[in-house]
Amino acid sequence: MKDAVPPSLPQRIALIGMSGVGKSHWSHQLENLGYTRWSCDELIAEKMRDSGHPDLHSTRDLARWMGHPFEERYATATATYLDWEDQVIVELCRQLQHPEPTRVVVDTTGSLIYLAAERLQSLRCHARMVYLSTAPEQDARMLETFLEDPKPVVWGESFCPEPQEPEEAALERCYPKLLAARRRAYTRLAHAVVDFPTQRRPGFSGTDFLACIQAQLAAQVFS
Numbered sequence: 001m002k003d004a005v006p007p008s009l010p011q012r013i014a015l016i017g018m019s020g021v022g023k024s025h026w027s028h029q030l031e032n033l034g035y036t037r038w039s040c041d042e043l044i045a046e047k048m049r050d051s052g053h054p055d056l057h058s059t060r061d062l063a064r065w066m067g068h069p070f071e072e073r074y075a076t077a078t079a080t081y082l083d084w085e086d087q088v089i090v091e092l093c094r095q096l097q098h099p100e101p102t103r104v105v106v107d108t109t110g111s112l113i114y115l116a117a118e119r120l121q122s123l124r125c126h127a128r129m130v131y132l133s134t135a136p137e138q139d140a141r142m143l144e145t146f147l148e149d150p151k152p153v154v155w156g157e158s159f160c161p162e163p164q165e166p167e168e169a170a171l172e173r174c175y176p177k178l179l180a181a182r183r184r185a186y187t188r189l190a191h192a193v194v195d196f197p198t199q200r201r202p203g204f205s206g207t208d209f210l211a212c213i214q215a216q217l218a219a220q221v222f223s
Contacts, residue, residue, distance in 0.1 A: 009210045010128045010217065012096055014106040016113075016186050017132035018179065019059070019151035020142060022199055026132065027107035029206035036101040040109045043088045044081065051084075063150035069159040070167045078154055082114060089119050096126035111154035113185035124189060130213055131190035133183065138196055139176045146175065156181065192216040 013030065015023040024039070031037040041059050048056045056062055066077045092106060106127060113120070123129070134142060146153070158178035161170035187193075192213045198204065 009214050011103050012127040013104070013213070014108055014123055014127040014129050015132060016108050016129055016189060017110065018134065018142060018182055019110040019153065020145040020149070021132045021134055021196070023107050023132055026194075026199075026206070026209055027105045029209065030103075030105040033206050033210070035103040035105040037105050037107065038092060038095075039107040040085065040088050040092075040112070041107070043091075044084045044109070047084045047087065048080075059151050060149070062152040066152040068167070068171065069155045070161065070170065081152060082111065082154065085109060085111065086115055086119060089115060089123055093119075093122045093126055096123075110151065110182065113182065113189065114154050114156060120189060124191075128191045128213065128217065129189050131186045131193045132196075132199065133186070133193050134179070134196045136176070136180075139179055142179060143172060143175045153178075191220070 013035070015027055017023055027035075027037050027039065041062070045056045045058070045062060048062075053065065056065060062081070066081060067074045089112070096104065104127070106123075108123075112123075155174070155178055158181050159170070159174045160177075161167070161174070165173075193216070194209060194212055198212060199209075201208075
């Protein structure tokens with residue numbers, strides 16, 4: 001049986017942040033508390049399967065299909081991926097305008113911030129944007145996660161290989177630059193932030209997660 005969520009807590013939430021930071025974990029936790037979960041990665045993969053890519057089922061499949069920024073197919077694949085992501089966000093914003101389901105959590109992709117400003121503003125108007133943040137001290141862990149469990153990553157202008165630099169070395173050197181650029185973009189969008197140490201507190205539950213968000217939203221209202 002799902003626990004009841006007090007009506008004072010945020011009803012429409014969009015989780016934003018880098019791949020591997022915990023968006024899927026917390027979206028499932030909120031699903032257990034009665035929220036309807038919408039996963040952008042899953043919706044993008046579904047659209048791509050319907051458009052002639054039947055083997056794309058997981059984020060790992062999408063990562064293999066997109067490739068790395070030094071590969072020839074990457075630019076075209078990235079543009080295609082962002083087109084599908086844009087369509088998904090348009091459809092989600094349309095659904096968020098309806099009163100049902102009452103409580104929704106959107107598990108966004110890390111590349112959300114590369115969409116047009118009007119698209120981001122539309123989502124921000126319909127949901128409280130909750131940034132799951134990491135500090136530079138976690139960069140090494142984030143890089144390790146990226147290398148061990150690849151996700152489809154849009155690099156923007158953050159991948160800048162040096163002449164004769166090995167491809168893998170360029171990825172490792174530029175990844176912290178990508179994280180820094182993403183932090184700035186996510187922070188501009190966020191209504192609330194749940195940092196990495198808070199997420200990892202012993203016993204920190206979905207209910208605690210919601211209370212942390214609500215405390216920040218309330219402080220903004222009364223400040």
